[in-house]
Amino acid sequence: MRNESQCVCLIEDDELMGEALCERFEMEGLSHTWHKRGHEALADLRRQNYGVVVSDMRLPDMSGEDVFVQLRQCKTELPPFLFMTGFGAIDQAVRLLKLGAADYIAKPLEIDDLIRRIRELSEPVPAAESASATLGIAPSMRRIEHMLQRLAASDGSVLITGESGVGKEHVARRLHELAQGAGPKPFVAVNCAAIPETLLEAEMFGFEKGAFTGAAKERRGYFEQADGGILFLDEVGDMPLATQAKLLRAIQEHTVTRLGSETPIRVSVQLICATHEDLLQLCEAGRFREDLYYRINVISLRVPPLRERREDILWLAKRFAEQQSAKKGGALFTFTPAAERALLSYPWPGNIRQLKHCIERACILTDRAQLTPEALLGDLPTAVPNASGSGNSLIAYLDTCEKLYIEELLAAHAWRVGKAAEALGISRKTLWEKMRKHSIADRTKGSSS
Known part of the structure; x- marks a missing residue:
């Protein structure tokens, strides 16, 4: 059984370079898979998990950048990408670093440096x-x-x-x-x-x-x-x-x-x-x-965003509930299994700030130690779209959730834009721009906002 954290995905179309690298990987005890075409590698990366991806920038069917960008569109957790690049493509590699790639190494390669960098990147992140x-x-x-x-x-x-x-x-x-x-x-x-x-x-x-x-x-x-x-x-x-x-x-x-x-x-x-x-x-x-x-x-x-790290939703929710329990001085607030499922299924367009407000409100208003879906999400918009079968793209789905969340906060602050912007953690100007984007009309009827 392979150790995914130590497995290298090599994407290199040059036969001599690929064979030399694979031979060195074997000497170093690094399990690896070698792909010579980008589409082939992309299909494998969608199915399998790897500790590190080492990719040439130039491939016969697509660029290494295309592999990285397309994989980002379908997976929220990517292995570290290490790009091998010629001098003329360094600007492209720097751009990829800004998009989230781990590093690049310029050709001609110093294989010892490549191996050292692979080992650094493939070390499991300490769960300290x-x-x-x-x-x-x-x-x-x-x-x-x-x-x-x-x-x-x-x-x-x-x-x-x-x-x-x-x-x-x-x-x-x-x-x-x-x-x-x-x-x-x-x-x-x-x-x-x-x-x-x-x-x-x-x-x-x-x-x-x-x-x-x-x-x-x-x-x-x-x-x-x-x-x-x-x-x-x-x-x-x-x-x-x-x-x-x-x-x-x-x-x-x-x-x-x-x-x-x-x-x-x-x-x-x-x-x-x-x-x-x-x-x-x-x-x-x-x-x-x-x-x-x-x-x-x-x-x-x-x-x-929270939707890309769903493991943190319940972890954060329990921390916020513990904080409220300490404030109230009563029994520890917990969640029913249905409440946990509800928290995990909600898209949280307002991210951690929205989750925290939701938990705090539920703990303040409830008279029970065990929180239910109704206590947690009862005041959130009921018109949040169902992602399954909607036919909407992810962007359209999240836009709808954002609109509903903004309308909820505006209503909670009597449509005072300044107060709602403060609760959202954005400027009044940014909130006005979002209201225009989502066609949310100002309902203050001339009152100060």
Whole structure:
């Protein structure tokens, strides 16, 4: 019986190269399968699990990139992809790294380096207690935990991407927790979407007394507060262009200048940014500076949505229920088997944030220790589409779920857009855009939102 975590899928059309690599794999005790065509490999990868995929970029029937992209469309958990590339295809390999590939090695190959990298990538992600107690039990989250442990000794900028509500700030705080080995460090979290544009610059860089009307005394900005630690900028895509320019200067020069002052103040911060938007698309649209994007995207982490890591749904639900039990001081809240099935079958368009609100509401309103489907999902929209037999694509199905979730939150906040946006963890502007996208009419009838 093969050990899947140590099995290599080799995709290489060159006979001499393929034979040489397979011979070395046998010498190293690495079980392997060799495919010479992309479609053949893709069919195998859809059926079987592998520890690592080693693929040439150029194949006779399709590119290595096509294999990777098409496999991503049908499987939520992919093995690490290691691409072998010629000098002229390095730009393509870098693009694949941004899409989630593990690494690339340039030809001509140093086979010792290739073997070392395969062994590093095929090591099972440690199911450590710290991983189980922090981010999640799904393999994707344990891989993020493993990456954070490696990043803890670094001070490079990190960009965390993912849908609203997936726990991007939690990942940032976990990195801060792991970096405490050398002593306590500050962690300053800033939601760029929640601060009015007119105040963001003053809050970010600080101001002197009398710098503007209402500045009765001097104030340190977020950069100064985070000096020696981590500055976490959530929803950085909502930052105005003028502030982006000053942020870029602060990153490059390691100094900030308060409003009303001409004296630069030296600061040392590790910058962690997060966004639910595609920053490259914002760059193309002229809404985000490309030079800033490459400054903050030294290390990129994608936090998958809850629907892609269903193993975490019950694990998280039980943690949230335990927290509510501790608050109420009564019996431990548990779930009926039917409730567990209901939690697993719901698509959770609002991700962890929605799941947490759902559990908290059920625990507050119920008078029983055992939670039922009705207690958990009774207030959620009943019109969530049935995915089976609907004929809809996954995107259309999730769009419908998102629309219903937004309508639910708007109704819960009396259609006050600002309050609903805060609950969603997005800016008011983003919520308005989503309302327009889903044709959700404003029902405030002229009241303030």
